[in-house]
Amino acid sequence: MTRFAQRTNHLRPEGAYEVLARAQQLEATGKSIIHLEIGEPDFASPPHVSLAGIKAIVAGQTRYTPPVGMASLRSAIAEYAGKKRNLTFHPNQVAVSPGAKPNLFFPALAVIDPGDEVIYPNPGFPTYEAMIGVAGGIATPVPLLESKGFSFDLDAFDRLVNERTRLIILNSPSNPTGGVIPLADLEHIAEAARRYDCWVLSDEIYGQITYEGLVVPSIASLPGMLERTIIMDGFSKTYAMTGWRLGYGIMPEELVNRVGLLLTHSVGCTAQFTQLAGLEALTGPQAYVAMMVEASHPRRDLIVDGLNNLPGVHCLRPDSTFYAFPNIRGTGKTSLELANLFLEGGVAVLPGSAFGVYGEGYLRLVFANSYENIERALERMKETLQKVL
Numbered sequence: 001m002t003r004f005a006q007r008t009n010h011l012r013p014e015g016a017y018e019v020l021a022r023a024q025q026l027e028a029t030g031k032s033i034i035h036l037e038i039g040e041p042d043f044a045s046p047p048h049v050s051l052a053g054i055k056a057i058v059a060g061q062t063r064y065t066p067p068v069g070m071a072s073l074r075s076a077i078a079e080y081a082g083k084k085r086n087l088t089f090h091p092n093q094v095a096v097s098p099g100a101k102p103n104l105f106f107p108a109l110a111v112i113d114p115g116d117e118v119i120y121p122n123p124g125f126p127t128y129e130a131m132i133g134v135a136g137g138i139a140t141p142v143p144l145l146e147s148k149g150f151s152f153d154l155d156a157f158d159r160l161v162n163e164r165t166r167l168i169i170l171n172s173p174s175n176p177t178g179g180v181i182p183l184a185d186l187e188h189i190a191e192a193a194r195r196y197d198c199w200v201l202s203d204e205i206y207g208q209i210t211y212e213g214l215v216v217p218s219i220a221s222l223p224g225m226l227e228r229t230i231i232m233d234g235f236s237k238t239y240a241m242t243g244w245r246l247g248y249g250i251m252p253e254e255l256v257n258r259v260g261l262l263l264t265h266s267v268g269c270t271a272q273f274t275q276l277a278g279l280e281a282l283t284g285p286q287a288y289v290a291m292m293v294e295a296s297h298p299r300r301d302l303i304v305d306g307l308n309n310l311p312g313v314h315c316l317r318p319d320s321t322f323y324a325f326p327n328i329r330g331t332g333k334t335s336l337e338l339a340n341l342f343l344e345g346g347v348a349v350l351p352g353s354a355f356g357v358y359g360e361g362y363l364r365l366v367f368a369n370s371y372e373n374i375e376r377a378l379e380r381m382k383e384t385l386q387k388v389l
Contacts, residue, residue: 007133007134007136008134010129010130010133011130011133011134012126012130014126014127014354015126015350015351015354015355016037016038016039016350016354019037019339019343019348019349019350020035020037020038020348022343022348023035023037023343023348026343031346032346033343033346033347033348034346034347034348034369034373034376034377034380035348035366035369036347036348036349036365036366036367036369036374036377037348037349037350037364037366038366039175039322039323039366039368040236040237040240040242040366040368041237041240041242041292041322041368042368042369042370043240043288043292043295044240045239045240045241045244045277046239046240046281046284046285046288046289047288048280048284048285048288049239049241049277049278049280049281049284050277052276052277052279052280052284053244053273053274053276053277053280056272056273056276056277057273061272061273061276062271062272062273063272064268064269064272065269065270065272065275066260066269067260067261067263067264067268067269068094068095068096068256068259068260068263069094069095069096069097069248069269069270069275070096070272070275070276070279071091072279073096073275073276073278073279073282074091074092074094074096075091076279076282076283077089077091077094077096077248077250077282078090078091078093078094078250080282081094081231081233081250084207084208085218085220085221086221087218087220087221087226089250090253092253092256093250093251093252093253093256094248094249094250094256095248095249095250095251095256095259095260095263096246096247096248096270096275096278097246097247097248097249097263097267097270098245098246098247098267098270098271098274099234099236099245099246099247100205100232100233100234100236100247100248101127101247102247102262102263102266102267103230103232103234103247103248103249103259104127104128104131104201104203104232105127105131105134106249106259106262106263106266107199107201107230107232107249107251107255107259108131108132108135108137108167108201109131109134109135109262110255110258110259110262111166111167111199111255112132112135112136112137112166112167113136113137113166114135114136114137115136115137115138115164116135116136116137116138116164116165116166116167117137117138117140117160117162117164117165117166118132118135118137118138118139118140118165118166118167118168118169119140119141119142119157119160119161119165119167119168119169120132120139120140120141120142120168120169121141121142121144121152121169121170121171121174122141122142122143122144122355122356122357122358122359123144123176123177123325123352123355123356123358123359123362124141124144124169124171124174124175124176124355124356125171125175125176125203125355126354126355126356128169128171129141129356137166137167138164140160140165141356141357141358142156142157142160143156143358144174144177144179144358146316146327148185149179149180149182149316149319150174150177150178150179150316150325151179151180151181151182151185152181152185152189154185154188154189157188157189157192158192161192161196161198162196163196165196165198166198166199167198167199167200167201168189168192168193168198168199168200168201169200169201169203170186170189170200170201170202170203170219171202171203172186172202172203172204172207172216172217173204173206173207173209173210173216173318173319173320173321174206174321175206175321175323176323176325176350176352176355176359176362176364177318177323177325178316178318178319178320178321178322178323178324178325179316179318179319179320179325180210180214180216180319180320181217182217183217186217186219186222187222189219190219190222190223190224190225193225193228194224194225194228197228198228199228199229199230200219200225200228200229200230201229201230201232202218202219202220202229202230202231202232203232204216204218204231204232204233205232205233205234205236205237205238205247206237206320206321207233207320208237208238208289208293209237209238209292209293209296209320209321209322210293210319210320211293211296211297211300211318211319211320212319214319214320216320218231220250227252228252229251230249230250230251230255231249231250231251232247232248232249233247233248233249233250234246234247234248235247235278235281237321238289239278239281239288239289240292241277241278241281244274244277244278245270245271245274246270246274246275246277246278296322296367296368298371299322299367299368299369299371299374300317300318300322300324300367301317302367302371302374302375302378303315303324303365303367303374303378304316304317304318304324306374306375306378307324307326307365307378309382310378310381310382310385311330311331311385311386311389312328312329312330312331312332312385312389313326313327313328313330313331313385314326314327314330315327322366322367322368323364323365323366323367324364324365324367325352325362325363325364325365326362326363326365327361327362328361328362328363329361331385331389332389333388334351334353334360335351335352335353335359335360335361335362335363336351336353338351338363339351339363341384341388342363342380342381342384344384345380345381345383345384346380347377347380347381347384349363349364349365350363350364350365351363351364352364365377
């Protein structure tokens with residue numbers, strides 16, 4: 001067989017889709033499975049947003065747009081994102097993309113040269129390590145510490161950051177942990193980024209899904225950081241628009257121009273009607289978003305309290321997202337072993353090892369599900385543990 005290029009050799013499927021496929025195979029045999037593996041809201045997109053997209057299609061707004069997005073949407077994003085972070089952004093600092101992932105991959109391709117070191121959180125979103133490898137960078141994981149609410153291990157960070165570090169990736173609030181990096185830790189990381197002249201890519205896509213009135217700080221707001229920070233955000237989580245494929249990045253204008261060229265020569269542009277739906281999401285009523293977050297709050301408490309009542313399990317209460325990340329070391333099982341046992345017992349969850357080496361000993365559970373299903377899932381997990389412990 002004709003050989004393949006090596007740049008894709010390190011890529012692996014995303015764990016959530018692998019578990020989903022196995023769960024669906026079991027369902028096809030008649031087995032009941034409660035799905036706590038896929039990281040998306042269980043609500044439909046806001047009706048007024050969907051209607052805006054439908055009207056746009058009917059009106060023939062299905063044409064090409066500029067690669068970095070429609071001017072009206074870029075302006076709305078700049079205003080919305082600036083208000084949320086108490087910053088001022090210009091529309092020319094915004095790059096719209098089909099889904100948020102291109103605004104992870106393309107800025108990385110634009111700033112990483114082969115051999116550059118890239119620091120990223122572990123356990124963390126698998127795409128970080130994937131994109132580092134595709135860009136030819138050296139992936140350097142920093143542990144997230146449960147004892148710090150899953151913020152960075154700053155001692156490890158200080159040992160790893162150096163003059164060869166080109167990019168530091170942050171994810172706050174975090175997938176898979178639900179943890180938030182406190183301001184003092186961001187200041188520590190920012191000082192290192194300035195000292196070593198690094199870029200920072202800050203994945204903030206869960207920033208609006210918080211509890212108890214928490215406001216998540218952005219590293220871009222710290223002195224000297226706006227000109228070296230890439231903010232990645234999107235519509236999938238906040239507005240339950242996962243299938244619409246709409247995201248954006250905010251970054252220095254010169255970098256937007258380079259990302260725009262990568263968009264031009266890859267996806268071309270984001271669908272016009274999708275962008276118009278996104279414009280409605282940002283400028284229309286926000287009550288639906290508040291309702292989704294309010295509905296998630298009791299679900300979070302239910303699943304965390306339930307997990308803490310399982311033998312060998314303890315779980316921090318996440319400040320944000322719709323993820324619980326329980327420590328399961330007390331069960332004596334690996335994360336993959338326990339995830340497989342729970343799947344056999346009718347609950348699909350992800351092993352922490354799917355998010356990197358430092359995720360071993362944990363599971364990720366998505367509580368974007370009904371209160372009743374979460375109750376049933378907890379009972380099934382309890383029954384499973386009673387059989388194997």
